Amino acid sequence: MVRFTVIGFWFLLLVGVALSARSDEETRERFYGNLVNSTAPGNGEGSIAKMFDRVLEKEFSENDQPEGSDGASFNNSVADQQAEIETVAKVTHEKGKRNDTQENNGTRPFQLQDVFSLENEDSDDMTLIDKKNNVFVMSNKKSKYPILQVDLRLISDLVVIIVFAAIGGIVFSCLGQPVIVGYLLAGSIIGPGGLKFISEMVQVETVAQFGVVFLLFALGLEFSMTKLKVVGPVAVLGGLLQIVLLMFLCGVTAMLCGARLSEGIFVGAFLSMSSTAVVVKFLVERNSTSSLHGQVTIGILIFQDCVVGLLFALLPVLGGNSGLLQGIISMGKLLLILSIYLTVASLLTWSFVPRFLKLMIQLSSQTNELYQLAAVAFCLLSAWCSDKLGLSLELGSFVAGVMLSTTEFAQHTLEQVEPIRNLFAALFLSSIGMLINVHFLWNHVDILLASVILVIVIKTALAAVVVKAFRYNMKISFHVGVLLAQIGEFAFVLLSRASNLHVIEGKMYLLLLGTTALSLVTTPLLFKLIPYAMNLGVLVRWFPSENNSQNEEKASLIEVHNRTK
Template sequence: LCGAKLSEGVFVGSFLSMSSTAVVVKFLVEQNSNNALHGQVTIGTLILQDCAVGLLFALLPVLGGNSGLLQGMVSMGKLLLVLSIYLTVTSILSWSFVPRFLKLMIQLSSQTNELYQLAAVAFCLLSAWCSDKLGLSLELGSFMAGVMISTTDFAKHTLDQVEPIRNLFAALFLSSIGMLIHVHFLWNHVDILLASVILVIIVKTAVGTIVTKLFGYSMRTSFLVGVSLAQIGEFAFVLLSRASNLHLVEGKMYLLLLGTTALSLVTTPLLFKLIPNVMNLGILLHWFPSEGTPRSEAHRGLRF
């Protein structure tokens, strides 16, 4: 509709559909909502998005005109096979190796916690590195490391030990986003940038709410899921860089997408702080029920 090529439109649509696993999960945990129904649905959606990152990388050369459709389909098939093998291996390791490894680290670090912290971080980095080398995303590898640890009896202890490091990494992550900003360009196009961010938040919230509602969840849960996914994911920076190298997006479009992504991530903390006020307003206007989630909905959520 805006005169862009179809391939560029497909990329931008895929690009905008990504949400931030790192930022969203962090705030869900801080608000003790990660085990709530909307938190579980949100995290599940984020996992599927992370799994799709590798497929998007395989699709980029096709969209950029550097490879044929058949070659792109073969690459996607290979990635699906690698993903299946990777998930199978992590599932086996979660009950065969990880508990013994963590137990050994606890025994060795009885006098000090530094060794256990180092081992936990090294394990997560190793999982992320393996995932990246297999052509999958770093986020997926990091997430699977956390899942493997969560299946053991040492999950709570590990979380307590790595929390200070997690906060440090979160600060570095937000700082790196600021370094990507092209201030001069964004200042000259601040009206377009703000309109783009607002449009992304509104559209992604609406789409997320509608899709979740179609699966039988209440309007309250659906809205919370929609708002939680109303930003562009940090891995979009890598996709955007790759697309730029393939000349799929260039010039002002590249800078605009870069700025929109960064600003949407920066505004996510504000959105999470506004959620209680919006929910209270929704209850007053009878958009959402005032009582808790019905049991039947929770059962449907377990099957989602």
């Protein structure tokens, strides 16, 4: 079978890239254009130029706009210089036309994904592609009357992903396996790389992004300030050391192999990112968020989320699009903003937050509805402010949780947020699964599996050595190393941005893409082996016994408590 690279999604918050080996012409004509085909060598099939040959280029005109005098109309926006005219490509659903012809002839077989498809003659959905290959799905046409509109595509997609996530979670729970695996596999089945029940992931992934926000918010609520002082040095200095060492090792390796230094440095930064959502979900299921190894792991993960913004500032330097001085200035600016943000959060923690929560408790004496709404609003406001400052949604939501954890209402807040967190966490993990193309993984399973094993070994060993350097015992160090051994979902964002800036070549892009996807699939299974590895380590006397580990953890907490008196 001839292998083709298909389907790419590049959007504002998350980037989903799915690759598949397909042979039929019908599937290729659904291609919207992706980053992989613009960098990977090939015979021209499925390239951006071919894509534009298969779509209808259309420029907005006055005749296409509904009449009205509102300030957001096409004419007024352009005349007031609030917008500029740009040529876009409107995707025509030729597949649907061919299917209608086949149906009239009685030759078209039944396809299961047609049950979930909204591409029919009554649908208002259209897909637009701009000159930068950004894909926009328009679900409703503008009306000159203020009427309620329903996004049928989004409703259908949410129904599909929630139902399949529930089924996947139930099946794997009955099998005694982590429900995370069920969520990931459910997403891969219904996504573009599977049965194509969901082909446009932008809207679903945007809604699912609330999952990681509420996960980090609940995590902050459970975070102990006392233990934060314990893990602070290893989280910041250790996390930074891990990233720098990986960038150094990969950079040296790239130079020795004749590759570009910038490509090696990026690969090191790329591999240093771990999955906050997957690891936190696992720790929550095992009730290990308050353990010492859990706190160390969470601290390093939060630090990595902070560093993502700095890595984005570094990418133009690696791609040669900006000077070194400009890159240093950008990173310094982010560090300054981060310091100001944390300072303001600390001041609000001691002055505003306790009074605000007491007021909400008084107003919510009869029902918790108002308190729950206020807690969610506080989380989203903090996340939004963090994102607007150029940091990240994840950092803002975690800081919001930590701010509330210092009050007496932390447990009550957690109880109110948990149902919302669980729902959106399942959505988020399933949306990650939709990035995984089962066909591509299967066709390249040998080299990708070898790459994943190599990444797990290197990251586990490096993280364990770094944590051990901060005087933690070998058992905790190894445990943290295994928890950080995967590649995080936000690496997809870094990967797409780096490919756009020509930091990496097409072949390396495909290798890192497949390795990341397979890493996320195998991570829950790797976590399942942790207890057996721990027991084996105790038997061969590599690790201390459980009692000794608990005594060391208590001693560390007492030592920090005494220092802060």
